[in-house]
Amino acid sequence: MRPEQIEGTLDRILLKTERPGRYVGGEYNSIVKDWDATDLRVALAFPDLYDLGMSNLGLMILYEQLNQQTDILAERVFSPWVDMEALMRAEGLPLYSLETKHPIRDFDMLAISLPYEQLYTNALNLLDLAGMPIRSEDRDSSFPLVIAGGHACFNPEPVADFIDAFVIGEGEEIIVELARCVQALRGRSREDLLRAVAGIQGMYVPRFYDVNYFPDGTVAAIKPNCQDVPERVLKRIVPVLPPPFTRFLVPNIDTVHNRAPIEIMRGCTRGCRFCHAGMVTRPVRERPVPEVLEAIGKITASTGFEEISLLSLSSSDYGQVHDLVSAIHDEYGEAGLSMSLPSLRIETASADLLSKLGDTRRSGFTFAPEAATERMRNLINKYVPTEQVLQTARDVYGGGWRTIKFYFMIGHPEETIEDVWGIIDLCKAVLREGRKELGNKANVNVGVSTFIPKPHTPFQWVPQDSKEQVLEKQRLLKRELRGPGLHLRWNDTESREFEGFLSRGDRRLGQVVQRAWELGCTFDAWQDRHFHDRWLQAFAEAGLDPDFYNHRTRGDHEIFPWEHIDVAVHRKFLLQDYQMSLKGETRIDCRDKCFACGILPKFTQTRSQTADSAWECPPVRPIAERKRTANVKLMR
Amino acid sequence: MSENPARQRLRITFGKFAAMKYTSNLDVAKIWERVLRRADLPLLYSQGFNSRPRLQLATALPLGITSECELLDVLLRKRIPLEDVAQRLRDVSPDGLETCDVVEVPVSSAALQTRVRSAHYVVTFEESVPDLSRRVAELLARPNILRTIQRKRRTVEKDLRPLINEIRVGDAGELQMHVAVGDRGNLRPGDVLQEMDLLDHWHRVHREQLVLAEMEELKCN
Numbered sequence: 001m002r003p004e005q006i007e008g009t010l011d012r013i014l015l016k017t018e019r020p021g022r023y024v025g026g027e028y029n030s031i032v033k034d035w036d037a038t039d040l041r042v043a044l045a046f047p048d049l050y051d052l053g054m055s056n057l058g059l060m061i062l063y064e065q066l067n068q069q070t071d072i073l074a075e076r077v078f079s080p081w082v083d084m085e086a087l088m089r090a091e092g093l094p095l096y097s098l099e100t101k102h103p104i105r106d107f108d109m110l111a112i113s114l115p116y117e118q119l120y121t122n123a124l125n126l127l128d129l130a131g132m133p134i135r136s137e138d139r140d141s142s143f144p145l146v147i148a149g150g151h152a153c154f155n156p157e158p159v160a161d162f163i164d165a166f167v168i169g170e171g172e173e174i175i176v177e178l179a180r181c182v183q184a185l186r187g188r189s190r191e192d193l194l195r196a197v198a199g200i201q202g203m204y205v206p207r208f209y210d211v212n213y214f215p216d217g218t219v220a221a222i223k224p225n226c227q228d229v230p231e232r233v234l235k236r237i238v239p240v241l242p243p244p245f246t247r248f249l250v251p252n253i254d255t256v257h258n259r260a261p262i263e264i265m266r267g268c269t270r271g272c273r274f275c276h277a278g279m280v281t282r283p284v285r286e287r288p289v290p291e292v293l294e295a296i297g298k299i300t301a302s303t304g305f306e307e308i309s310l311l312s313l314s315s316s317d318y319g320q321v322h323d324l325v326s327a328i329h330d331e332y333g334e335a336g337l338s339m340s341l342p343s344l345r346i347e348t349a350s351a352d353l354l355s356k357l358g359d360t361r362r363s364g365f366t367f368a369p370e371a372a373t374e375r376m377r378n379l380i381n382k383y384v385p386t387e388q389v390l391q392t393a394r395d396v397y398g399g400g401w402r403t404i405k406f407y408f409m410i411g412h413p414e415e416t417i418e419d420v421w422g423i424i425d426l427c428k429a430v431l432r433e434g435r436k437e438l439g440n441k442a443n444v445n446v447g448v449s450t451f452i453p454k455p456h457t458p459f460q461w462v463p464q465d466s467k468e469q470v471l472e473k474q475r476l477l478k479r480e481l482r483g484p485g486l487h488l489r490w491n492d493t494e495s496r497e498f499e500g501f502l503s504r505g506d507r508r509l510g511q512v513v514q515r516a517w518e519l520g521c522t523f524d525a526w527q528d529r530h531f532h533d534r535w536l537q538a539f540a541e542a543g544l545d546p547d548f549y550n551h552r553t554r555g556d557h558e559i560f561p562w563e564h565i566d567v568a569v570h571r572k573f574l575l576q577d578y579q580m581s582l583k584g585e586t587r588i589d590c591r592d593k594c595f596a597c598g599i600l601p602k603f604t605q606t607r608s609q610t611a612d613s614a615w616e617c618p619p620v621r622p623i624a625e626r627k628r629t630a631n632v633k634l635m636r
Numbered sequence: 637m638s639e640n641p642a643r644q645r646l647r648i649t650f651g652k653f654a655a656m657k658y659t660s661n662l663d664v665a666k667i668w669e670r671v672l673r674r675a676d677l678p679l680l681y682s683q684g685f686n687s688r689p690r691l692q693l694a695t696a697l698p699l700g701i702t703s704e705c706e707l708l709d710v711l712l713r714k715r716i717p718l719e720d721v722a723q724r725l726r727d728v729s730p731d732g733l734e735t736c737d738v739v740e741v742p743v744s745s746a747a748l749q750t751r752v753r754s755a756h757y758v759v760t761f762e763e764s765v766p767d768l769s770r771r772v773a774e775l776l777a778r779p780n781i782l783r784t785i786q787r788k789r790r791t792v793e794k795d796l797r798p799l800i801n802e803i804r805v806g807d808a809g810e811l812q813m814h815v816a817v818g819d820r821g822n823l824r825p826g827d828v829l830q831e832m833d834l835l836d837h838w839h840r841v842h843r844e845q846l847v848l849a850e851m852e853e854l855k856c857n
Binding site for chain 1: 654655656658659660662663666667669670671672673674676679681687699700728729730731732838
């Protein structure tokens with residue numbers, strides 16, 4: 001279909017959809033290049049609703065990186081909601097890009113963002129709506145190269161059958177290298193192109209690796225089946241954070257996070273053992289304060305956004321957080337801007353920070369203690385004394401804020417029912433503090449999610465709680481955390497099972513994902529769209545057992561399905577950390593003491609070439625220089 | 637009462653085309669807030685917890701309809717010269733949002749929403765409707781056009797007929813409609829088309845003119 005035909009069809013059908021504004025583009029700051037005059041064309045897909053995808057910073061960064069190149073264009077595509085999908089299929093309307101309304105099949109490359117596992121079926125659906133075979137092996141060079149990246153891709157195996165190549169790690173630089181590679185090998189076979197792609201550091205091409213299994217279903221070996229591909233694919237990192245993206249697309253319709261994010265820091269030094277992001281985004285790199293301030297000015301001028309969010313995994317740990325907040329207050333206090341600083345530690349300073357930031361739209365505070373008893377906090381390596389929680393609560397309520405929201409997790413390894421009682425007691429104690437200050441106006445909102453062990457973390461060995469355990473814990477919470485001022489939220493157990501097997505699944509799950517999609521599964525993250533029975537049917541047909549993935553303790557020496565993906569944190573380090581957790585031993589913030597997680601030996605050269613202050617990891621001198629100093633010492 | 641902090645009130649006439657026709661009234665308000673901030677006009681903000689710029693849109697435009705005559709009033713905290721305002725707005729507007737005209741109105745004018753009375757629409761059909769004139773005549777001949785509307789637990793009957801000022805077939809086979817808009821009575825073009833059994837005929841609707849009370853009074857004098 002030609003773009004004009006697509007536009008004509010859209011004009012006829014869009015008013016029949018729930019929100020036509022999702023499907024038309026035309027946003028301020030969107031980049032529309034001359035299709036015919038641009039040599040290389042990349043479609044950037046976020047396989048979820050426009051409303052969610054438009055808030056994704058990663059997508060925006062890639063959009064800019066590619067469009068900055070004069071001979072490359074990048075256009076966006078999101079998953080159509082079920083109403084639009086039905087219309088598209090009925091009309092024979094192929095998946096198209098928002099900028100120029102070209103069919104996705106006409107692009108040279110389709111790059112799919114996979115930040116979380118629940119999007120896998122949507123990714124398959126996008127390929128199908130684009131009129132492409134969903135399996136990589138069925139697509140020749142007449143189809144766009146299909147790549148994927150994002151946090152879910154640190155275990156790419158469950159979708160290895162469908163994606164031609166995965167970006168492991170940070171995408172800012174590699175996306176352009178990839179595009180150049182596709183450009184250089186135009187006209188060559190898909191096999192040739194993939195060979196070249198596999199040669200780019202950080203790219204994983206599944207078809208060049210064979211996986212063998214033991215009779216018990218565990219992985220026996222993952223080996224390259226051809227020359228010139230690495231045994232293990234080391235993740236890609238950028239040595240310093242590139243300048244912040246500021247020309248945000250301004251949506252014409254309301255979206256979930258209708259504001260501009262600025263990443264102030266990447267990585268986290270806390271080492272919470274459950275945290276996937278904390279392990280895979282190392283090393284910690286901070287953005288200098290002047291760069292953040294300049295970005296705020298540029299964003300306001302170029303977008304008119306009224307709200308800016310300062311992103312990081314742990315804002316309180318940003319080295320100059322107080323300077324930053326003061327400077328923002330001085331420079332932008334009068335500008336009618338609302339600033340938000342999420343992910344703050346539970347401490348008095350947090351309340352001060354937010355008051356200073358003038359976060360006026362906020363009615364309360366959100367903290368994530370994750371666990372409520374001392375034993376559990378030690379086990380997960382997120383230590384906050386209870387008295388500190390209560391003192392912070394006093395400060396927050398004393399400052400006139402009415403609501404404190406807590407995030408807890410149940411289902412941590414070794415958790416007992418007493419630890420769940422700990423959550424109940426703590427929430428009630430906090431509410432009592434609130435009542436002293438505000439009487440019946442005080443609120444405690446409690447969000448309790450269930451822990452899912454993730455690859456590349458110290459807890460990758462542990463089973464997740466059984467359905468019965470989770471239900472029992474949830475029952476207790478529901479019974480006890482009720483009444484005025486207490487509001488409990490929890491998530492359902494089926495979607496948790498689902499997230500579990502996709503997180504730690506192996507390549508055999510490809511047939512399960514495909515079958516589930518064939519049975520009509522899409523938008524699995526939406527509770528009313530998650531059809532668990534279809535997933536179970538897909539498992540049964542594949543002769544696989546979800547419990548094998550979710551409820552089994554892995555042996556210390558078991559080869560994981562993601563063993564060939566190297567996030568630069570040693571397996572040895574993770575195992576040691578896991579064993580420490582069982583003994584209740586903790587590790588302090590690694591800014592204060594390097595625990596040799598593996599980042600420095602893997603990125604020695606990169607580290608030695610960046611400024612000491614650029615990373616929170618200790619500086620490394622080049623080997624030659626180290627030898628020289630050693631020799632000098634010897635000679636002395 | 638404290639002094640009115642508004643120093644100037646601008647009335648912007650703007651068009652909605654292309655992707656803009658899929659934006660709701662709330663969306664349009666947000667889009668304008670951001671356009672005005674990008675244009676760096678000295679906006680006046682409301683007081684209170686959720687401070688927003690003081691804007692007034694005349695009336696909502698149903699989804700899917702294009703327009704060349706939407707009205708927006710903007711209150712400013714200091715006076716600015718009018719000459720380049722329209723151009724400044726155009727420079728920072730998304731596709732399909734077109735500033736046609738900017739004029740100054742007295743700061744204390746009545747709220748725009750309360751002054752809108754009616755609107756002129758043009759409906760064009762992809763394929764001409766042969767018996768269009770007959771359908772128009774039949775509709776206009778009806779003494780009343782009753783519509784039952786579900787309001788929470790009770791149903792009310794509403795007569796659409798008095799809300800129609802004029803409907804006629806134009807020279808090019810298009811439908812010209814002049815119907816009530818605003819808080820005293822509001823008729824959507826879609827409702828008229830439905831009464832004429834035309835919804836299945838692929839069509840486009842465009843709003844050509846908004847009539848304010850002031851203009852009606854001018855005519856009467």
